[in-house]
Amino acid sequence: MTIFGTTLDTMAVFSLISMLTLLVYWMFVLREEKRWLSWFRGWEADRKARRLAEEDATNAPASGQTSSKKGPWG
Known part of the structure; x- marks a missing residue:
């Protein structure tokens, strides 16, 4: 078999097919x-x-009043 002027023997064809198969496999792995x-x-945001x-x-006040304290230090 000749591709782009290069003769490919059985091992070259096998390695080409193997690399293409590996590429498809990693595409599925990346997608998953x-x-x-x-x-x-999403789960972490819901939690x-x-x-x-x-x-x-x-921590809500029982009388329904909102606290005047705002921010991380009260």
Whole structure:
């Protein structure tokens, strides 16, 4: 077999097919990794939102008044 003026023997064809197969495999791996990372970021954001909502519910004043303290140092 000749491609671009180069004769390819059996080993060259096999290595070319192997490299293309490996490239396709890593494309699937990368796609699944991105999908998992996206799921994890969403899960982490939901967990943080639930935790903050629970903290706000437990720290809310009983009379319904909002606290005048704002910011991280009160």
